Amino acid sequence: MKNTSDQNISKIKLSKFLRPLITFLISSFLLYRIYEVVFIRQQFTPDIWVRFAISGLILGGMYALIAIGYTLVYGIMFMINFAHGEVMMLGAFGGYFIFELFNFIPTPTVADPDLTFLNSQPILSIILAFVAGVTIAGLSGYFLEKIAYRPLRKAPRLILLITAIGASTALQNLAMLLFGPTRKNVINPMILERSAGWSVLVSGKPVLITYTGVFSLVLSALLMVALYLVVQKTKLGRSMRAVAQDKNTAALMGVDVDDVISKTFIISGMLAGAAGVMWDIHMGLVNHYTGFLPGIKAFTAAVMGGIGNIPGAMLGGILLGMLEAVGPAALGIDFQLKDVIAFTILILVLIVRPSGILGEKLSEEKL
């Protein structure tokens, strides 16, 4: 017995020595490669870099919104809700059907006999699409917790994790049966036409900043601020933080733990739903598989930022989006390898800071 513990100690010492070395080697290689591609080869002009950055920011904003859902749930229940991406997909379908419905209601005028409600009342349509998407996703979050997770409240966390994976597959297949397996085009109101936007000159060349992109980014920023205010300033936020710190003590202080958990799932579902409708508006394609990849990416973002930490999830989301868009170009490799870059950076972050960029040291219980 003593022998093995000695070996463990020597392993730890080795890793303490290896860790900075590996980090240093990989980082210096990456930095050199970036220097070579960006400054020596000069493959891309500044306007192209701006384009990469814009595309990364928009994607990152959506990742951040979904990542917050992972982090909120982890903070309170210490479980990874892998069905969260599917909640986003259901929200996206909510928005899609509202747009379809409004595009079906004719509101003819003299000037334009083909006008539909979608374009005669575009702002109202967009608001209602968000209301529908957010409501559906919030409700799915609520029922997901109630049906799949609540009966397992006392079970080991591993069982919850596998239940979450099962719930994810079940929701995906349900959506495939209900809505069919092909990708559907989302019809946007005219004012948010996908290829329209402001043209900005960067080093003498025009760069198109799309309305849908700005809209998504601004909205996700607003939602993140709103969430921060809810968590920091309201009574619900205070009880959420209390439950996150210590469930039992919070219960002793009169916090209804079940209620707080339900509300946390509703809030994280609503954020995912909003991200889903943004996905509709900006990407324009939706099917049962829409939520899966963004879900995995957002989980990665949450881990990168420090799981359990809300600003960390936001930072991780934006960072991951940027890495995916700018990374392959900066390293001069194929765009198909963008996930490799994102996950390499994740590993690097975890080597240097095992609790994530903004993650605090986790207590014994949370581990």
Place this chain on the structure above:
Amino acid sequence: MKKSLFFVLMIVALLLAACGAPAATEAPAAEAPAAEAPAAEAPAAEVPAGEPEACAAELGCAVIPAGSTIKLGYAGPMTGDYSQFGIDMSNAMKLAVADFGDVEGFKVELVAEDDLASAEGAAAVANKLVTDPTFVAMAGHAFSGATSAAMPIYEKAGVPMLSPSATNPDLTKAGSTVFNRSAFTDAQQADGAAAYLFNTLGVKKLAVMHDGTDYGQGLAKGVEAKYKELGGEVVGELVAVTPGESDYSAPLASVAAAAPEAIYFGGYNAEAAVLVNQMKVAGLEGVKFFSGDGIYGKDFIEKAGANAEGVYSATLVPSASDAITAFNTVYKTSYGEDAGVLSAYTWNSYDSASALIAAIKSVAVVSGDSLYIPRGALVAAVRGLKDFQGIAGVITCQADGECNASGPVFYVVKDGVWVPAE
């Protein structure tokens, strides 16, 4: 400690699953042991009485008892983003079976399976089909990647294939005895596309993109090589996109940096539609978009809308003839859709199925009240198809399994429909 290790394993498994795309649902069947293949030979040993001499050969005979049907297989994507191909091709084959599906009084039945256009799905379908002793021939698979995964399984079972659409050149170079195709190869298609871009459209700076699949990457490399050979300039490196995503603005921006006059994309409809939809935002307005047979069809136009205008595709749509007009009428009345709207393989699929049925007829022997189909002879008969008159053209198979002589025809989207490019 143990728990956390398991947790890490779970995450790794999950990430792997994420890369494997939606095919996971079919995965368990792929585990089916290949040892099931000999099942096809079993009847040869079990039915000694009244068995024709031809069945003594290697691989034995497929025995169709009275009242059973001869199973002709088809596999392609029937669900998902590429489902239009599978639905259209199996529809056309059903018509061929209805027209010719009678071998000495035994009915031919088309078994159309969904291989999800993936290698795993294809292996699962192939393993499942070869366990059926009355399954004799395969008019597929539809996609190149799927075909190359399924080929060894049919090879072992002695099931001849005649794919109407698997175009990757390497498929016939693997030395398979069972694989044949009635489609042109991507090498022919790439040469044709490069020449068309350079000579007919007068494009001098071309950017090449692909989706990283067997088909797409092969096509892209072929076009790049031929285009350079012709004296054109391929700007930048080949840019690959990940299939199934909804945002390709970053790869497109990197293409825009090279300021090409046209983009050649090796890949399929779903990704092509996302690409053309985002070209304007990436600063590629007015740049021509050219692709292979994988984007032709209604789905691309539906997804890309107005952005589809002026997009080129290489297809194997046959030139008009009386036989084709007659077929188109039947197709329209059977399925309510014009032939060739869903995919370009409609006519070729019909021909593949009817050629396979003709090959079955040439080797089948009735003995007692059962029908015997010697598997070895059938494989040879399909490879030996000569001057088979189909509606799209004449099928004559060469020693390597290439059965098509006609080259690609170029189509362009005009006012929301595919029309022949002049």
